[in-house]
Amino acid sequence: MLKKRVVLTFPKETVEQPITYHLIKNYDLMVNILSAKINPDEEGRLVIEISGQRKNLDNGINYIKGLGVTIQPLAQDVKWKEDRCTHCTACIPLCPSHALMLDRVTMKVSFDSDHCILCGFCLKACPYQAVEILY
Amino acid sequence: MAKTIAQINDRIKKGEAVVVTAEEIIDLVNKKGVKQTAKEVDVVTTATFGPMCSSGIYFNFGHSKPRIKAQKVWLNNVPAYAGLGAVDTYLGATELPENDPTNTIYPGEFKYGGGHIIEELVAGKDIRLKAISYRTDCYPRKELETWINIKDLNEVVLFNPRNCYQNYNVAVNLSDKVCYTYLGVLQPRLGNAIYCSAGQLSPLLNDPLYLTIGLGSRIFLGGGIGYVVWQGTQHNPDVVRGENKVPKRPAGTLAVIGDLKQMNSQWLRGVSMTGYGVTMAVGIGIPIPILNEEICQYTAVKDSQIYAPVIDYSRVYPEREPDVLAEVNYAQLKSGKIIIQDKEVPTGALSSYAKAREIANILKEWIQGGKFTLTEPVQLLPSVDSGITCQPLNERP
Incomplete structure (x- = not known):
């Protein structure tokens, strides 16, 4: 079981994607939303903690990246x-x-x-x- | 056996003085008793580091060619007081830039002001000076705009009319909304409590009756050497005190002065209080000569013996009501939680104990190294029986 805290930045066009749902349903990951907001330029910013098997975690992150969502460790x-x-x-x-x-x-x-x-x-x-x- | 300041200074010059901090003296008195400790120890160093609003600098920036009698002065767009000699000016720590949005978007950020300029000036940064005036025969110039640097100023003096409060309120918020105060952000319904004193390290709490600290006392001020020049504004010695004579309310204060050129920006820091304003944190260290057992006993005071009043800053403080919710001691405050109205309230501070400890140790090294000798005060501060009190304003129609 691996745990990561990441910041996802959604460009305007991806804001309506149900990403959390897919991470849970398709990649068997636990998702804990720490904070979520949409800025005045309609970019979304989601801080989540995701945990699961290493393979699922890697696949889930690749899925997010594939959508054009920026993902970076929270610490940065x-x-x-x-x-x-x-x-x-x-x-x-x-x-x-x-x-x-x-x-x-x-x-x-x-x-x-x-x-x-x-x-x-x-x-x-x-x-x-x-x-x-x-x- | 009583000692004199002259005797202590002799020992300092010979490198023989026994100097301990106001923390270290507690253990010594505990182990050896006050009689023996008073014999052995010459000086106890005390210190504090926290926001002190009544602070500022005056300086002389030199005569321009042709001359100007500066009528209004700005430093990095922050107004300074120019109602002094032609090129003398005073900048206060709480002054805000022109057109600062203050609290129009509540709570305001107050990112920059007088205190920040003083920090930058001490750090050696150039500051933009602007002055305007009217024309006179002897001072014909009407406008001046230039860069100034601390090294080029004729005199630049830190002169703080009120520093070093002897004890202070602990702020809480009983209301249902966040309060932004000069003591910090207070969460609703007793969400947190903020205190602001170095407690057992704080200068005037170690000399509660002002037996040694007075006019002319040489001190550590902002990383350099300064002096106590008067009691501070709102000096209020006659408040409720414990059996150990330590005031249980804000009481004595000090006015201090020193050459800014020998100070260090580590000990003079611009402060931004969200929703309130700007100010400056000042580092002060004061040596207490152990002249007799009574003075020694006072310096051995510890956090658990120093009590502060808990005040509601949502109503009681702003309305100048007298209510005190509770009295808590600094050991409780430093533990991270206090109990108020049966509720556990987490505590934070505005005064840095870590910095105070650092200053007490620096001053100790200065004295041990023979670099810093003590001065005999030319006059002691007004004490409990002086009749001096802090009066509220009685408004007249």
Whole structure:
């Protein structure tokens, strides 16, 4: 069983494709939608966690790519700038997936992009513009 | 046996002074007792790093040819105060750029302002200066636009009318919608709590009755050397205190000054508070001379003995109501959750404990290395019995 968190960017013309349905039905994958939105240019952006057998996962990803949908690991979309962070911890209570973590001995903040679900709560909470999400 | 600051300075110069941080003194007093520790330790270093709105710089940018008596000044399109001498100006940390959308699209982002300019200036970046004026016989020029750099300014001085609050409110939100405040984003229905103090490391919490910190105290300011020059605005010593004399409400404050040219942008950081505005985070470290056992005992205060009031920022704070929801201590706040109205509320801070710890250690090294000696205050801050209080505004028709 393999698990991946990916960001799918749908060009305007593919927005109406029932991709999630096909991933589940045809490729036997578990799909957990972490966030979904359509921007003003009508491009769709879906953050999902997909898990299943390696072969199914590869096939599913190839199916997505074949549709002209861009797929990339979630980690590439969010940036925590360590040099901007002052470890104030304002973000800590707001981060729902504990991607932003506080070591209570050193009182230093760290970021684990594997746990980030791109909710964006930290963007508004960070006074130092230390988090950046590239849309 | 009591010590004097002169004796401590002698030991500093010889490289013999015993210096510990306000964290380290806690264990020492615990192990050896206050009597022995007071004998052995010369200086305790305290520190804080957090947003401090009443901060800013004044500077003299030099006379242009021909001369201008700057009437209005902008730095990177952010207005600075020019009602001083011809080419003297003051830039406040919370000043916003002209035409900033503020909260017209709520909540506003407030990405740039006075605090960010000060950070950039200290970092050595060029800043665009624009000045306008009217013509006089001695100052004929009406417009000036140029680049300035910190290294070319005659004097550039960080002068903060209120820093270093002795304790602070813990902000929560009892309403049903998100509140955007100067203490950060508060989730509805007690979704989170935000505090802003270094607690056991914080300068004025380690000298609760202002026995050593006063006018002329030499301090770590923004990575350089600065001085306490007055009590800060809203200095309010006569608040409810614990048996350990530590105030349970925001109390004393400091006005501080220092040459910006020797500071470092790591310790002066522009701050953007969503839906509120801009400000600047300032790093301050203050040495406390251990002159006697009483002073030593105060520096041994720990997080679990320092209490802060929990205030509702959706109604109570803006309406200037007196209600305090609860008192919690900094050990509870730093644990990550507090209990308010039977609800577990996750906590976050605006003040960086990690940075405060770093500053306390830098100051310790400076003193140990003989680079930094202590000063005798020329006057102590107004204390509990001074009659000085922070008055609210009584509006008159």
